[in-house]
Amino acid sequence: MNISFAVISDIHLKSKTTKDEKKFKKALEVINRLRPELDAMIIAGDITHGGKKSEYVKFENIYNEYGNPNAERIFVMGNHDYWNGLPIKMAQKRFREFTGGLIHSHKIIKGFHFISVSTEGRWRDGHFTSKLLKWVKERLEIAKNDDPKKPIFFTVHQHIKGTVYGSEEWSNKSFYNVLKDYPQVVTFTGHSHHPLNDPRSIHQRDFTSIGTASVSYIEMEKGKVNGSIPPRADEFSQGLLISVSEDNKVIIEALDFVNEKIISTPWVLEDIGDKSKFKYTDDRYKCGIKPYFKGKMVKLKDVTSDSVTIIFNQGKHKDFIHSYKIEVINKITGKIHKEFLAFSDFYLNKSKTKLSVKLTGLMKNTKYNLKIKALESFGHESEDYLTATFETMNKSRIKTITDNIMLCVEYLFPSAQKR
Structure with missing residues (x-):
């Protein structure tokens, strides 16, 4: 050289x-x-x-x-x-x-x-x-x-x-x-x-x-x-x-x-x-090549009145998946309530098979459908997508659960409340 x-x-x-x-x-x-x-x-x-x-x-x-x-x-x-x-x-x-x-x-x-x-x-x-x-x-x-x-x-x-x-x-x-x-x-x-x-x-x-x-x-x-x-x-x-x-x-x-x-x-x-x-x-x-999904797993955890954490199988591409488009759709109206974009972990050069993303700003006591699409660097979306359904919690229900826990604590440990 x-x-x-x-x-x-x-x-x-x-x-x-x-x-x-x-x-x-x-x-x-x-x-x-x-x-x-x-x-x-x-x-x-x-x-x-x-x-x-x-x-x-x-x-x-x-x-x-x-x-x-x-x-x-x-x-x-x-x-x-x-x-x-x-x-x-x-x-x-x-x-x-x-x-x-x-x-x-x-x-x-x-x-x-x-x-x-x-x-x-x-x-x-x-x-x-x-x-x-x-x-x-x-x-x-x-x-x-x-x-x-x-x-x-x-x-x-x-x-x-x-x-x-x-x-x-x-x-x-x-x-x-x-x-x-x-x-x-x-x-x-x-x-x-x-x-x-x-x-x-x-x-x-x-x-x-x-x-x-x-x-x-x-x-x-x-x-x-x-x-x-x-x-x-x-x-x-x-x-x-x-x-x-x-x-x-x-x-x-x-x-x-x-x-x-x-x-x-x-x-x-x-x-x-x-x-x-x-x-x-x-x-x-x-002329970008579209990504695709091989595994179709989506798990939901930590569902609250206004948020949810989703864990899903990452997509596939000849190079890598750059990011994901996640649509949260109101199950009753069929309208998109919110759209999220999330990076994959491609920048680490050791991508995990699953990605975890927290979605916030949701409405309480509401049923939603999820639609997850993969995007490559030049913006081309996967034709297939991942789906899941969930329902956010009601705030008043959370308060009732909290109140009941406090009543149990007072009943079992009455002296603790006097300190």
Whole structure:
């Protein structure tokens, strides 16, 4: 291979001791084992959680002990790295002092151009001056003129809006118009913590965009009952290994640091400067394969006057089930009372056969039918579905039961009531 490098982001080291230190160490150890002869290490921002000196000291100590000393460092600042109350220039000075990184850089490594930029302030969605955009454009021209058939690697913390999974919310649109004339550009962006298991973490339109997930924890889109930071979110840690072959073929492998393995089939970019050869495009939304159910079991527990917990067999798909659509239908009227969306546990890479979801906001003393459908990443629903029927409790009945229990307690233990 011509070059080999790793990309990670969103380490979020904190002043107090947390799992993040162990995760960072393990990420570096896994990368070293899989790719001992590493040419470069890219970190796409949010190295620290608050830009504190103590956090940077942790980073420096861990990286110096576990990082590959021969790998070129390409580190950029994320918004969290400014959360220290310092003026922008002082925050940047601290970053340079402890990481050895440059705020913005253009490096040529083994003949390949690496352009990296830091967000210029603590704003969540990023801030990039017109001066910086002009500088990036100039650097891109230099790289393209050097060899238009080679990929140009571009790193920034925030996703570029309208590209990868997570870029609708966790993004900045500043760079799109700068990059759109360079189909050979491959971007690496973090910030959202969205998982690399999802095929939408690579995207091609005018250039190639790749999400970098997070070393620290997972976060996904809002609107699901199990939360945008889903259950066992801290049992997650991911990154990327990239290699480029002699014929400029780019091979991207997604890494699961927790389970110490490559997640799935690598993404491969061929004929990098030819948009007509792009295969990770929006057209994938049209040709997704529908999931299905093999086991049809649904169990109900903890039924109250306004909630129920459902446990059901997870669906099947050639890749994985992303989430479920659960309709709670009033059995008398036949109308949908409420619709819930819930993530599966695909992001753990060790999905359980059953999933448990709590549904709330139901009406008391009401009979309901459940309908559960499985969804894959691009939104295609299963044609079959799971069903169940249940009835919520009456509040007054719950109060009567409670009152009866208290009467029994008073009868059996009268002295306890006088204390």
